[in-house]
Amino acid sequence: MAANGDFSLLERPAHELAALLDSGEVSSAELTRLALERIEALEPSLKAFLTITPEQAREAAEAVDSARARSESPSPLAGVPIAIKDNMCVDGVACTCASKILESYRAVYDATVVERVKAAGMPIVGKTNMDEFAMGSSTENSAFYPTHNPWDTGKVPGGSSGGSAAAVAARQVPLALGSDTGGSIRQPASFCGVTGLKPTYGRVSRYGLVAYGSSLDQIGPLTTDCRDAALLTRVIAGADPRDTTCADVEVPDLAAALTGDIKGLRIGIIQELMTEGIDAEVRGAIGKAAEALEDLGASVGEATIPHIDYSLPVYYLIAPAEASSNLARFDGMRYGHRTDQKASGHIDMYSRTRSEGFGDEVKRRIMTGTYALSAGYYDAYYLKAQKVRTLLRRDFEAALEKFDILISPTAPMTAFGIGELVDDPIAMYMADICTFTVNLAGIPGLSVPCGFSEAGMPIGMQLVGRAFDEATILRAGEAYQEATDHHRRVPEITAKEGLS
Amino acid sequence: MTTQALIGLEVHAQLLTESKMFCGCPTDFGAPPNTHVCPVCTAQPGVLPVPNQRAVEMVVRTGLALHCDIAPHSVFARKNYYYPDLPKNYQISQYELPLCENGYVLIDTDSGPKRIRVRRVHLEEDTGKNIHGGAGAASRIDFNRCGVPLMEIVSEPDLASADECRAYLQKLQLILRWMGVCDGNMEEGSMRCEPTVNVIEPDGDGKTALVEIKNLASFRAVHQAVDFEIERHTKALTGGDETIRETRRWLQAEGRTETMRSKEEAHDYRYFPEPDLMPLAVDEALIEHIQGETPEGPDAVRERFVSELGLSEYDATVMTQSVEFSGFFEEAAAQAGDAKAVANWMQSDFARLLNETGTPLAEAKVTPARLAELVKLIADGTISSKMGKDVFEAMFESGDPPSKIVEDQGMSQISDASALEPIIERAIAENPDAVEKYKSGKKKALGALVGQVMKETKGQANPAVVNQLLSQMLDN
Numbered sequence: 023m024a025a026n027g028d029f030s031l032l033e034r035p036a037h038e039l040a041a042l043l044d045s046g047e048v049s050s051a052e053l054t055r056l057a058l059e060r061i062e063a064l065e066p067s068l069k070a071f072l073t074i075t076p077e078q079a080r081e082a083a084e085a086v087d088s089a090r091a092r093s094e095s096p097s098p099l100a101g102v103p104i105a106i107k108d109n110m111c112v113d114g115v116a117c118t119c120a121s122k123i124l125e126s127y128r129a130v131y132d133a134t135v136v137e138r139v140k141a142a143g144m145p146i147v148g149k150t151n152m153d154e155f156a157m158g159s160s161t162e163n164s165a166f167y168p169t170h171n172p173w174d175t176g177k178v179p180g181g182s183s184g185g186s187a188a189a190v191a192a193r194q195v196p197l198a199l200g201s202d203t204g205g206s207i208r209q210p211a212s213f214c215g216v217t218g219l220k221p222t223y224g225r226v227s228r229y230g231l232v233a234y235g236s237s238l239d240q241i242g243p244l245t246t247d248c249r250d251a252a253l254l255t256r257v258i259a260g261a262d263p264r265d266t267t268c269a270d271v272e273v274p275d276l277a278a279a280l281t282g283d284i285k286g287l288r289i290g291i292i293q294e295l296m297t298e299g300i301d302a303e304v305r306g307a308i309g310k311a312a313e314a315l316e317d318l319g320a321s322v323g324e325a326t327i328p329h330i331d332y333s334l335p336v337y338y339l340i341a342p343a344e345a346s347s348n349l350a351r352f353d354g355m356r357y358g359h360r361t362d363q364k365a366s367g368h369i370d371m372y373s374r375t376r377s378e379g380f381g382d383e384v385k386r387r388i389m390t391g392t393y394a395l396s397a398g399y400y401d402a403y404y405l406k407a408q409k410v411r412t413l414l415r416r417d418f419e420a421a422l423e424k425f426d427i428l429i430s431p432t433a434p435m436t437a438f439g440i441g442e443l444v445d446d447p448i449a450m451y452m453a454d455i456c457t458f459t460v461n462l463a464g465i466p467g468l469s470v471p472c473g474f475s476e477a478g479m480p481i482g483m484q485l486v487g488r489a490f491d492e493a494t495i496l497r498a499g500e501a502y503q504e505a506t507d508h509h510r511r512v513p514e515i516t517a518k519e520g521l522s
Numbered sequence: 523m524t525t526q527a528l529i530g531l532e533v534h535a536q537l538l539t540e541s542k543m544f545c546g547c548p549t550d551f552g553a554p555p556n557t558h559v560c561p562v563c564t565a566q567p568g569v570l571p572v573p574n575q576r577a578v579e580m581v582v583r584t585g586l587a588l589h590c591d592i593a594p595h596s597v598f599a600r601k602n603y604y605y606p607d608l609p610k611n612y613q614i615s616q617y618e619l620p621l622c623e624n625g626y627v628l629i630d631t632d633s634g635p636k637r638i639r640v641r642r643v644h645l646e647e648d649t650g651k652n653i654h655g656g657a658g659a660a661s662r663i664d665f666n667r668c669g670v671p672l673m674e675i676v677s678e679p680d681l682a683s684a685d686e687c688r689a690y691l692q693k694l695q696l697i698l699r700w701m702g703v704c705d706g707n708m709e710e711g712s713m714r715c716e717p718t719v720n721v722i723e724p725d726g727d728g729k730t731a732l733v734e735i736k737n738l739a740s741f742r743a744v745h746q747a748v749d750f751e752i753e754r755h756t757k758a759l760t761g762g763d764e765t766i767r768e769t770r771r772w773l774q775a776e777g778r779t780e781t782m783r784s785k786e787e788a789h790d791y792r793y794f795p796e797p798d799l800m801p802l803a804v805d806e807a808l809i810e811h812i813q814g815e816t817p818e819g820p821d822a823v824r825e826r827f828v829s830e831l832g833l834s835e836y837d838a839t840v841m842t843q844s845v846e847f848s849g850f851f852e853e854a855a856a857q858a859g860d861a862k863a864v865a866n867w868m869q870s871d872f873a874r875l876l877n878e879t880g881t882p883l884a885e886a887k888v889t890p891a892r893l894a895e896l897v898k899l900i901a902d903g904t905i906s907s908k909m910g911k912d913v914f915e916a917m918f919e920s921g922d923p924p925s926k927i928v929e930d931q932g933m934s935q936i937s938d939a940s941a942l943e944p945i946i947e948r949a950i951a952e953n954p955d956a957v958e959k960y961k962s963g964k965k966k967a968l969g970a971l972v973g974q975v976m977k978e979t980k981g982q983a984n985p986a987v988v989n990q991l992l993s994q995m996l997d998n
Contacts, residue, residue, distance in 0.1 A: 111568045124567065131561050133568060232567040236797035265570050266800055344797055347600050350611030351565040355663075368606050395602070395792035404794060 029060050029193065033512050036102045036196040036250040037277075043090070043101040050083035050090075050101030054145045057103040061147060061194045067175050067515065069167045070189040072108045073116045074148035079103060086143035098277070099253050100143030105189050105198040108149040109156055110241065111230040112136050119232050120164035121154045123352045123359045123379030133230020134265065135199060135241050135258040142257045147195055150185030154381045155349065156206055156234045158182050159453040162444055163383045170440070171214060172513040173479055177437040180210030180453070186244045187214040192515055197254055198244045203235045204337050205433075205457025207242045208469035212432035212482025215471045217499065217509060218244045219251045220457075222490045223464035224269035226255075227262035233348040235341035236267075238461040247509050248470065248500035252276035255492060271490050279493035280500040284318050287498060290325025290425035292486075295456050300434040307473035307481040308431050311502065315429075318501050325428050327417045332410045333459035334451060339394045339407035340462070345384075346391030352379065386447065411462050418463040422488050427495050430456050432469040432482035460486055468495045471508035480508070523760050526724045527752045529687055529717055530679035532734075533694060534672050535704040536648065536712040537580045542669035543647040544571030544614065549671075551710070555653075555664035563669035565609035570798050573598075577671035578621070580703040581645050582804060582812050584673060585622030587701050587819050588640050592804055596621045596644075598796040603789045606663055607650040615674075617793040620644035621802065627677070627697070628821055629689040630839075638690050639678040648672045673703070679718065684748040688741055691715060700820050700845040708740050715744050720765075721755035730755040730765040735779060737772045747772040750779055823848050831861035840869045846883045850890050857894035864897055871911060875918045887921030888914075896924040903984060904928065905935050937984040939991060942975070945983070946991050949974040960996055968992055 031039070031048065042048045058076050065071060086101045106112060109119045111129035113136075118124045132140065139146065153163035161169040161184025169184045171177040172192035179188040183200030187210035190198050200207040202220035211218025219242045226241045233239060243254035256277065261270040291312055296305055312322045354360030354375030355368075361378055365371035380388070394403040421428055434455055443450045460467040465486060472483035483502075487495040503509050542549055545562035562569040585592050599617035622643035629636050650668035654661045675694065681687050695706040695713060706713045715738055722729040735751060738744045751770070758765050769788070770779040818826075820842045827838035827848075841851045851868055855861035872893070876886060896917065900910045905928055916927045928934050936942060949971050950957055959967035968989070975988045 109568075111566075117567060119567070127567070129568075130566055228568075229570050230568040233798075264572060266572055267570075267798060343794060347602050347612050347792070347794070350602065350604065351567070351609060353604065353611060355606055356564060356609060357566070369604065372604055392792065395794050397790045397792070400792075400794070 029056060032056055032060055032193045032196065034196075035246045036099055037253060039102050039196060040099055044095070050086045050103075050143075050145060051080065053101065054079050054083035054103045054147065057147050057195045061189070064172075064192050064194055064515065067170060068172060068188050068192055068194070069169050070150055070179075070185040070192070070194060071105070071148045072118055072120060072151050072164075072166060072185070075112070075115055075146055078115070079145040079147045082140065082143070082145035086145070089143065095143070097142035097144075097257060099197070099257060102144055102197060103147045103195050104139055104144045105148055105150050105186060105195045106136060106139070106146055107152055107183050107186050107198070107200050109152060109201055109232040109234075110136055110199060111232075112146060112149065115149065117149070117232065118166075119155045120152045120166060121352075121379065121381070121384070122165045123376070125165075125359060127358050129230075131230065134227035134262045136230060138258050139199070144197070144257075150183070150189055150198060152185055153182035153206075154384050155232070155345070156182040156201055156203055156239075157345070157383050157387055159205070159209060159450050160438070160440075160443065161185060161210070162440065163381055165381050168440055171437045171479075172515045173215060174437070174477075175515070176439055177479065178213065178440050180213030180433070180437060182206040182210075183218075183244060184210045184213075187211050187216055187218065190214070190216045190244045190246060191513060193246075193512060196246065197250060199241055199254075199258070200244050201231055201234075201239055201241050202457075202461065203238045203341060204461050205454035207244060208457050208467055208482065208484060209433045209454055211244055211469040212471075212480065213437035215474075215480030215482075215508065215511065215513070216244055217247055217251050217471070217503075218242065218469045219255060219492065219496070220460065220467045221255060221259060221492055222466045223461070224267055225271070225273075225466070225490065225492070226259050227265040227268040229262055229264040233344070235344045236348060237344060238341055240461075247503050248468070248496050249277055249280055251468070252280055252496045252500070269490070274493055276493055276496055279497050281497060282501050282504055284315065284320045284498050284501045287315075287320040287427065287494075288425045289315055289320045289322045289498070290421055290428045291322065292330070292421075292428050292430040293324050293326050294330040295430035299452070299455065300431050301436070303475045304431045304433070304435065304481050308429065308483055311472040311483045312429065314505055315498065315502060318505060320498070323425065325421045325425055327414070327421060327459065329410065329413045329417050330459055333414060333462060334455060336407045336410045336414065336462060337458040338390065338451065339403050340411065342387040342391030343394045343404050344391065346388045346395065349380075349384070349388060352376065354379070383447070414459060415463045418465055418486070422465075426487075427498055428486040430484045430486070432456055432484040436475045436477070436479035436481055456484055460484075465489050466492045466495060468492075468499050470499045470502060471511075472502075472506070473508055474511075523723060523728075524725060525721050525756050525759055527682055527719065527721050527755070528679035529681040529683075529719050529748060531677045531681065531687060531690060532716045532718070533675045533691070534714040535675065535698055535706070537577050537671040537673055537703055538705060539574055539576045539580065539671050541574060543574050543577055543645070543671035544669055547669065553666055555662070555666060558666040559668070563609070564665055571614060571796075573799060573802065574671055577645060578802060578804070579808070579812050580671075580701075581621050581643060581673050582809065583701050583816050584675070584698065584703050585625065585643050586809075586813060586816060587697050588622070588625035588627060588643065588675070590622035590625030590640060590643060592622055592809055593619060594805065595619065595801045595803055597801050598799045599793045600796050602792040605649070606661070607652050607668070609650070609665065609668060613647060613649065614796055614799070615646035616644035619801075621804070627690060627693050629686060629693050631686060631689065636680075636686070638680045638686075641676045641678050643673060643675050646672050646674060684745045684752070687717060687748050688745050691741055691744060696820055696844070701816065702845075711739075714738075717744060717748055717751075719748060719751040719755065721752060721759050723759060728759055730759050731767040733765075733767070734769045735772055736769060736782060739774070743772055743774055746777060747779060750777065754779075817845060820845075820848070827861070831855060833861060833865055837862070837865045837869070841865055844883070850883060853890035854893040854897075857891055858897035860897055860901060863901070864893060867893060867897065867914065871914050872918075875915070886918070888917050892917055892923055899924055899928065903935060903937055905933060906981075906985065909933055909935065909981065933982065935984045936979055936982050937987045939987065942979075942983055942988060942991055945975055945978050946971075946988065946995060949978070950995065957996065968996075
């Protein structure tokens with residue numbers, strides 16, 4: 023049995039923990055207890071969680087331990103604790119989306135991914151912090167508190183899945199789920215030095231994910247390595263009768279696809295994402311990573327996505343347009359916050375409720391989106407954006423005919439300081455410049471740690487693949503991780519503040 | 523100045539599916555408030571819609587019955603507006619690419635049949651219901667109806683009068699009921715109608731601004747409101763008064779309309795394709811499958827009744843008043859071998875008794891086979907037409923076969939001359955006056971003698987045979 027406060031166990035990837043669980047060297051109850059202790063120890067400095075669910079987690083852990091005692095194991099990750107971003111419904115647990123408007127809301131059902139995680143025997147330890155309604159790139163848009171980057175608590179963890187990324191980076195929990203509309207899994211994975219996968223649109227059910235941009239949102243894993251990402255994706259992916267946009271495409275055994283062999287793999291570096299807008303340090307790290315991939319037998323060339331400059335305006339028309347409609351239901355009528363002020367009629371009540379309940383960035387996007395869909399502007403904005411989106415998709419199709427995968431920086435910079443960009447929304451939007459184009463194309467994107475800046479902050483490499491071909495980017499990512507150890511580095515916060 | 527009214531009708535019809543449009547909640551009417559609800563139809567965070575395939579099929583069936591083109595790919599769209607009875611604050615509807623387009627409905631007018639073009643038929647979801655008043659000042663919302671599948675049928679402005687509107691609605695109601703897609707009850711709100719009206723000067727450029735009328739809860743209200751608006755528009759046009767594009771509300775008690783909102787106050791619904799749903803695909807195989815289970819429409823059946831069974835236009839129309847009625851008629855006519863006789867029974871005694879007893883045709887004890895049997899008993903002279911009426915009443919009440927009723931009550935007609943002759947001879951002997959009159963040329967006097975024979979036989983004598991025998995005996 024692990025000694026009290028011996029957190030080193032949690033520094034191991036989930037697939038290793040699963041092996042220990044299988045051999046009986048550790049129980050899920052112990053692992054879950056450790057994770058809960060570590061969460062408690064680090065939360066004051068990280069604030070990665072919005073809700074911690076110790077009782078639920080312990081019950082689930084005991085249930086999976088007794089199942090194992092009967093020689094039953096519901097899945098390869100059975101018994102490994104997990105954290106869930108606070109925009110996915112866990113029955114009976116708060117689901118706030120880091121918004122005041124849902125501060126009092128308790129989910130009334132399980133999201134499909136949560137149902138699958140539970141069925142896989144994975145104890146849920148809590149709900150992680152995020153930018154309000156997943157709108158943001160730093161987790162500073164949380165209505166409750168910002169999350170701190172475990173590598174430097176003065177810096178942001180990225181966003182919007184900043185809580186999930188920070189929790190995995192600090193080894194509070196081996197696995198977490200995030201959601202990615204424009205980079206919200208990959209960019210915080212990059213900032214926090216963890217592995218994050220945005221699956222193909224339609225790979226994972228969105229049922230129970232509070233919608234931001236419905237045509238872009240995907241749920242995916244944040245883990246310490248690609249093998250864990252492969253295992254967790256297999257747990258959550260696959261057709262769901264409750265989500266008709268979730269494709270009926272078979273989910274391969276992704277972990278089995280991680281052969282370590284990438285000989286002959288054709289890799290294209292996206293040229294447009296290696297220009298001056300990207301920090302030199304980041305570009306340097308990507309260049310080195312490309313060399314490492316070449317050393318492993320891959321061929322590396324130059325790929326081009328000619329319309330990539332349009333991704334920012336296209337994304338900031340489509341996502342807010344969908345959000346303006348998706349967030350209309352938060353009106354104080356049936357659940358969530360309702361104004362205490364005296365309202366004259368229902369429209370006034372909505373107006374006061376929403377003015378009080380939503381933060382600035384959410385309001386900004388609702389207004390932008392409402393405008394883009396308005397009579398007289400629809401053709402010029404929303405419709406035009408959809409057409410350009412088609413061009414972007416074709417760019418990627420063409421590039422992915424020449425190459426098996428594409429690589430680029432995940433973010434143009436390393437984690438910035440808390441408060442540094444809050445007054446400059448456009449600069450903040452630029453933090454996702456490398457990622458949202460992948461959401462627009464609907465294809466899978468993976469971020470793996472590929473180095474550190476001089477200041478000691480992690481740098482991420484994005485690997486982009488063909489639709490429903492997560493296996494190839496995970497295989498390349500895993501081969502790279504086998505050859506490097508960036509992903510194995512653990513932030514010092516564990517020693518400094520975690521182990522008292 | 524000659525003027526012409528242009529009226530279009532937008533009809534919302536609740537589909538007869540068992541479950542809601544985008545979730546599995548039941549659709550039946552009258553349950554306690556908020557008992558037919560779930561996370562999806564109350565718009566809990568994170569839910570997604572799943573289209574009801576049955577509802578899609580019903581709209582396709584309707585589209586086929588209305589001679590529409592069926593779109594191989596149609597698109598759901600979000601109609602965005604804030605209202606307490608709409609939990610998502612958007613309604614999933616169809617906008618640019620509806621399921622069905624370019625059809626028509628044939629209506630009967632004084633000047634003959636008229637084709638009213640149908641612009642589109644699309645699928646959407648119903649809203650909940652706001653309940654005002656009651657305990658306290660608070661309004662309450664019942665979401666049971668929220669998400670019930672609705673079909674919207676939009677006509678072109680081809681209707682020219684309130685009478686034509688009524689004919690169109692009645693025809694549409696007949697077709698929807700016939701196809702089994704909607705129960706068509708305007709009073710219960712399962713069929714709702716919003717007319718658009720304006721009046722033009724056909725020989726000039728004059729025209730009034732289009733208005734939409736809301737709050738119409740019956741065919742009668744539609745008729746009255748349309749009449750009211752035509753008059754109001756005609757006066758404005760001939761008087762040169764300005765009109766504005768607006769939505770008006772019908773005030774039933776006052777018999778007039780009033781402004782509800784002007785065009786400036788009209789919603790911008792910010793329609794856009796519903797990203798939570800894939801385009802709706804309807805392939806040839808599905809259309810064929812639906813065609814296979816779709817009954818022949820009322821117009822086609824009516825035409826067939828005229829051309830094949832020799833019914834008059836009027837009789838054929840009455841026989842196609844509902845799918846059940848026409849089915850009953852056709853089966854009975856085939857067995858009886860006399861369509862006209864069956865049609866007569868169905869629109870006289872049968873219709874009267876159904877009406878008097880409030881019995882739906884489906885629950886009537888008379889079957890097509892028994893009605894056919896009755897028609898045959900009269901045709902072969904077993905009973906008279908007059909006796910037939912009594913037999914029918916007995917059949918209607920007991921459900922017994924007519925032959926059994928005739929036998930039980932000893933009602934069969936006496937046509938046997940040898941049985942009738944002694945009775946006739948007696949009548950002649952006992953009524954010398956009538957005989958005298960007849961012989962002196964007053965042929966009508968025969969009636970008294972026939973009457974005497976009928977009386978003696980308690981109505982069972984075959985009057986034709988009695989007449990013939992009497993004439994023979996007296997003329998010789």
